[in-house]
Amino acid sequence: MTTQVFLDGKVELRPGDCRDVIKAMPDNSIDSVVTDPPYALVSIKRFGGKNAAPTKDGDVYSRSSAGFMGKQWDTGETAFAIEFWAEVFRVLKPGGHVVAFSGTRTYHRMAVAIEDAGFEIRDQLSWVYGSGFPKSHDVSKAIDRAAGAEREVVGDNPNHRPVSGVSYEGVYAGGNTGAKHITRPATAAARQWQGWGTALKPAWEPICLARKPLVGTVAENVLKHGTGALNIDGCRVATDDGEDRSRPPRTPNAILGGGKGTNITASGHNSLGRWPANIVHDGSDEVVACFPETGPAKAGMRGNQHSGRHGGLADIGGNIKEGTNTIRGIDDSGGSAARFFYSAKADKLDRIGSKHPTVKPVDLMQWLVRLVTPKGGLVLDPFAGSGSTGEAAWREGMRCILIEREEEYQTDIARRMELAAAGPTTRKAASIKQASNDDLPLFGTAT
Numbered sequence: 001m002t003t004q005v006f007l008d009g010k011v012e013l014r015p016g017d018c019r020d021v022i023k024a025m026p027d028n029s030i031d032s033v034v035t036d037p038p039y040a041l042v043s044i045k046r047f048g049g050k051n052a053a054p055t056k057d058g059d060v061y062s063r064s065s066a067g068f069m070g071k072q073w074d075t076g077e078t079a080f081a082i083e084f085w086a087e088v089f090r091v092l093k094p095g096g097h098v099v100a101f102s103g104t105r106t107y108h109r110m111a112v113a114i115e116d117a118g119f120e121i122r123d124q125l126s127w128v129y130g131s132g133f134p135k136s137h138d139v140s141k142a143i144d145r146a147a148g149a150e151r152e153v154v155g156d157n158p159n160h161r162p163v164s165g166v167s168y169e170g171v172y173a174g175g176n177t178g179a180k181h182i183t184r185p186a187t188a189a190a191r192q193w194q195g196w197g198t199a200l201k202p203a204w205e206p207i208c209l210a211r212k213p214l215v216g217t218v219a220e221n222v223l224k225h226g227t228g229a230l231n232i233d234g235c236r237v238a239t240d241d242g243e244d245r246s247r248p249p250r251t252p253n254a255i256l257g258g259g260k261g262t263n264i265t266a267s268g269h270n271s272l273g274r275w276p277a278n279i280v281h282d283g284s285d286e287v288v289a290c291f292p293e294t295g296p297a298k299a300g301m302r303g304n305q306h307s308g309r310h311g312g313l314a315d316i317g318g319n320i321k322e323g324t325n326t327i328r329g330i331d332d333s334g335g336s337a338a339r340f341f342y343s344a345k346a347d348k349l350d351r352i353g354s355k356h357p358t359v360k361p362v363d364l365m366q367w368l369v370r371l372v373t374p375k376g377g378l379v380l381d382p383f384a385g386s387g388s389t390g391e392a393a394w395r396e397g398m399r400c401i402l403i404e405r406e407e408e409y410q411t412d413i414a415r416r417m418e419l420a421a422a423g424p425t426t427r428k429a430a431s432i433k434q435a436s437n438d439d440l441p442l443f444g445t446a447t
Contacts, residue, residue: 001410006417011390011400013413018382018403019078022087030091030401031227031377032099034368034389036360037079037110039103079383080109085117089212091380095221095228097122097372098210101360107206114210125207127364128281136197140190141183149186157182207368209278226374235371236273276371280364359385365392373398387413391420 001015014021078084079102088098098119102110107124115121144151157180185191214221214228221228369392373379377398381389384402386409393400404410419427 001407004410004414006390006414007394007421010394010398011387011402011417013384013387013390013402013404013410015404015407015410017405019084019087021403022084022091022382025091025401027090028093028225029378030096030380031093032097032369032373033088033092033380033382034099034365034372034393035381035383036101036385036389037383039101040080040106040109041103080106080113082113082116085114085119088380088382089118092212093225093227094212094215095218095225096212097227097230098208098212099125099368099372100208100210101127102206102208104202104204104206107208111208111210114208119210119212121208122211123209123278125209126204126279127207128204128279130203130285134197134199134201136199139196139198140185140194143190143193144186147187147189149190151183151186151190153181154184155182156180209372226377231371231373232276233272235276235367237276280367360388362388362392362395365389366396369393369396369398384413385409387416391416394420 003015004013005011006013079100085098092098098114100110100114111121111124141151185194211228215224218228365388369379369389373393373396375397379389379393379398379400380403381400382403384390384404387402387404390400390402390413402413404413419430
């Protein structure tokens, strides 16, 4: 399959294994990398262990299983490999940033590989969400099953939500989706372990923020290569009360940095809005409830509509909102502190019928693209999936190179770009027709 070009040449899809495709790319040609690599969620077989599976070409991160949800691509052989990130390092301009999602259990493998390839780890971002259920095995059921004991069904699980192609046998409901029926332990041993499981509810994903070392100072690097800094003002969380929260600079040595900044820099107060934080969330009740109240009234959400159901940097027709400072502005007159960290979860308008298990919301990807990419810059996503990074880059006025190996997702990318160009009415109609594909298990219905 040859390279496909979409959206007036702004987005390219280069099919194939990203390890091979990147090798053909020139040095220092990419402004930023924003990507969602495989998380390798099935437990890793460590090299040299007593029960370790044979490795592939000596790669300590080879996997012995089919991967999460049976996906052959859910392995760590690329995302955990120093050699891969060394190639990413080569194609990035000096000062270019990498933004890479990962799973909570495997983040360390990816972050260490990125660092060992030569990058500076600048921060870890957190994307917090309320949807999702634990893929936890019910220990009590497992004990009864091993004993050959049949459990009595005492009722239906009111929270059961079947997902096509996914077995929930032995999954602990625990008040969440999972087993269809509620059963009573059949043996004394099972009764002893009733209520015990093997996993917590997934509620956040870590995102690695890394930077290729600068050449000279930040100022010199920015002027020469256009990279090296974060777009703070462009990613601020807006306030609506009209109050200018900036304060005059303090005297030297009275602020952070030995007097080399101002109080505005140190505190993050600014009339444009609040300083962007390293945590964002999906706005769900479960997450908002975890934040403290900071005023007498609960804040109301507002923002430029991405697709008619949550805030966005641009409308879904691709019209960039010049001067917009947030993905989701929230009234700053008081209420939950959650209003400072908002990004909606992906829904059917983001998923557009894709069966990819980890589709990311376009709003979130826009915010990340905007944060690390200079105006008009070139973004690379080596693990394109359904192509949300490409759509996000286009909506931000950037260019993007997508790399995707799986033919199924290459088709999804082409469909996404077609709908992005067609406009919101066509996209909405398509999302309604394909809503049945929306219910995927990793993070629940709003992945």
